Amino acid sequence: MTIISCLRTVSKPGLISQFSKPKPKTQQSCSLVVSSIVMSYDKELAVAKKAASLAARLCLKVQKALLQSDVQSKNDKSPVTVADYGSQALVSFALQKEFPSEPFSLVAEEDSKDLCKDGAQETLERITKLVNETLASDGAYNTSTLSTEDVIRAIDGGKSEGGSHGRHWVLDPIDGTKGFVRGDQYAIALALLDEGKVVLGVLACPNLPLASIVGDNQHSSNNEVGCLFFAQVGAGTYMQSLSGSLPVKVQVTAIENSEEASFFESYEAAHSNRDLSSLIAKKLGVKAPPVRIDSQAKYGALSRGDGAIYLRFPRKGYREKIWDHAAGSIVVTEAGGVVTDAGGYPLDFSKGKHLNLQAGIIVTNQKLMPALLKAVKESLEEQASSL
Numbered sequence: 001m002t003i004i005s006c007l008r009t010v011s012k013p014g015l016i017s018q019f020s021k022p023k024p025k026t027q028q029s030c031s032l033v034v035s036s037i038v039m040s041y042d043k044e045l046a047v048a049k050k051a052a053s054l055a056a057r058l059c060l061k062v063q064k065a066l067l068q069s070d071v072q073s074k075n076d077k078s079p080v081t082v083a084d085y086g087s088q089a090l091v092s093f094a095l096q097k098e099f100p101s102e103p104f105s106l107v108a109e110e111d112s113k114d115l116c117k118d119g120a121q122e123t124l125e126r127i128t129k130l131v132n133e134t135l136a137s138d139g140a141y142n143t144s145t146l147s148t149e150d151v152i153r154a155i156d157g158g159k160s161e162g163g164s165h166g167r168h169w170v171l172d173p174i175d176g177t178k179g180f181v182r183g184d185q186y187a188i189a190l191a192l193l194d195e196g197k198v199v200l201g202v203l204a205c206p207n208l209p210l211a212s213i214v215g216d217n218q219h220s221s222n223n224e225v226g227c228l229f230f231a232q233v234g235a236g237t238y239m240q241s242l243s244g245s246l247p248v249k250v251q252v253t254a255i256e257n258s259e260e261a262s263f264f265e266s267y268e269a270a271h272s273n274r275d276l277s278s279l280i281a282k283k284l285g286v287k288a289p290p291v292r293i294d295s296q297a298k299y300g301a302l303s304r305g306d307g308a309i310y311l312r313f314p315r316k317g318y319r320e321k322i323w324d325h326a327a328g329s330i331v332v333t334e335a336g337g338v339v340t341d342a343g344g345y346p347l348d349f350s351k352g353k354h355l356n357l358q359a360g361i362i363v364t365n366q367k368l369m370p371a372l373l374k375a376v377k378e379s380l381e382e383q384a385s386s387l
Contacts (some may be wrong), residue, residue: 026269041192041200045232048190048202050093050140054227054363055173055188056204056242058134060226062086063180063206081180082123084110084154087173087188092157093131095169097141100269107353108158108171109323115152124148162322164196164350170325173359176295177193183207185267186299191326196350201228201327205297210241212306214291216232228301230240231334237303250304252337256367258284261308264298265290272360280311283375299328302363303335309372313342313360320355332363339363343378344373 062083088110098103115124128151136139146154151241157177162168169192176186188204208227226242229250238247255261266272277290291307314320326349329339340346342359349355359380364372 003187018215025092028029036201036318039194041194041232044192044229045200045202047095047098047190048200049228049230051098052190052202052204054094054134054138054140056206056228057138058086058090059083059174059186059188060146060206061134062130063183081174081177082127082130083180084150084174085112085115086127086134086265088158088333089127089131089151089154089169090134091171091173091190092144092154093135093143096154096157097143101149103166105158105160105162105166105168106158107160107162107168107322108172108173110155111159112152115155121148124151127151141277151164157311159371161327161352162349163352164195166195168193169174169200170235170323170326170349172296172321172327175324176297179207179294187295187297187328189296189301189327190244191323191330193246193326193349195293197233198326198330198349200264201229201231201235201330203227203296203300203331204242205229205295205300206242208297208300209237209325212304213293213301214288215304222285227300229303229331231331233330235334237331239300239304244257250335252303252335252365253305254306254367255308258308258368258371259287259288261364261368262288263290263309263311264302264307265311266294271314272311273315276313276360276379277311279379279382280372280375282377284309284371296324296328299325299331299363302337303331308364308368310363311360312362320357321353322349322355323353325355325361337365338369340369340373341380342376344369 042070059065078172086107090104114120125148128146128148131151132145135143153186158171160168162216170358171330172189173187174180180186185207191198191201208226210224210227211222227239228242229237229239231237237250239250240247263286265277301307325347340355340362342362345358347355362372362376
């Protein structure tokens with residue numbers, strides 16, 4: 001049984017090896033793979049689902065009563081909301097509460113620096129009130145009321161740099177803050193790294209319909225919104241409603257003809273090179289217009305077969321953060337998809353807070369990937385020669 005587990009494990013990276021040079025397999029590397037496979041992350045996954053769902057509950061409450069004063073500004077000009085801080089505080093608190101005896105490492109987007117400035121006390125008190133109300137409404141944690149200092153400590157629990165050794169939780173408390181402010185798509189994205197590999201991921205997507213958002217199914221009579229996607233290495237990807245329906249196993253689309261494919265890209269034009277995406281789609285013969293939505297909700301939608309391709313080519317000089325892709329990548333790969341950079345190499349989450357990528361990120365199923373990579377390479381070369 002151990003040998004079978006080893007073979008099943010190495011077969012998935014083999015999907016990537018057809019696009020890059022395979023590394024020689026040694027007995028030592030095989031034994032390392034086996035040791036990771038026999039380890040169960042069931043408890044960690046259950047806690048991650050619980051923490052992300054709690055954060056989603058807080059975010060929904062804030063979004064419904066969103067005021068302009070809730071939006072602050074960050075140095076990179078992207079908005080951050082009261083819910084952003086509250087979401088991170090809740091997830092950090094829950095993880096530390098559930099694993100009190102383990103070394104805690106959380107790589108997360110926010111820190112409390114702006115909340116400790118003069119004039120931020122009212123904002124901090126609002127966050128603290130939201131966190132306490134959410135914990136009280138759930139009743140899962142029998143804890144005394146958190147103080148503002150407790151909330152600051154929870155937020156700053158996310159200052160880890162990550163890396164290739166040990167375990168590191170990876171969190172984007174609100175991925176897609178512009179979508180959140182607009183009332184559109186966003187996600188609470190939580191993943192776990194073990195020795196530099198993503199071993200589980202959870203995407204809470206409060207505004208994503210349970211029915212497909214593309215094709216004929218987008219007009220389904222099922223109007224329920226709020227999806228929770230979750231995946232564990234070697235165990236597949238599942239989706240359930242945030243209200244607690246039974247999980248269903250999901251799979252990426254089986255489309256083989258690129259002309260029948262639809263593709264996702266970022267809602268915000270500044271987040272990706274749309275001209276390049278359009279050129280790639282043209283080479284593939286894609287007829288459907290792009291589906292543009294915010295956040296890692298794209299990964300979730302792709303994992304259940306809503307679309308066939310996701311293209312992301314950020315502006316030159318931009319470095320992708322691991323929290324923007326860690327949870328989403330395993331949700332897609334465990335659903336049978338492939339996630340690589342533009343050169344066909346798998347994403348490496350072991351180098352700290354940033355991903356070192358070749359040009360961008362592409363996501364699709366196994367059958368479409370060779371044609372997609374070819375179109376990407378040709379399009380990048382054409383665009384470079386025209387400069």
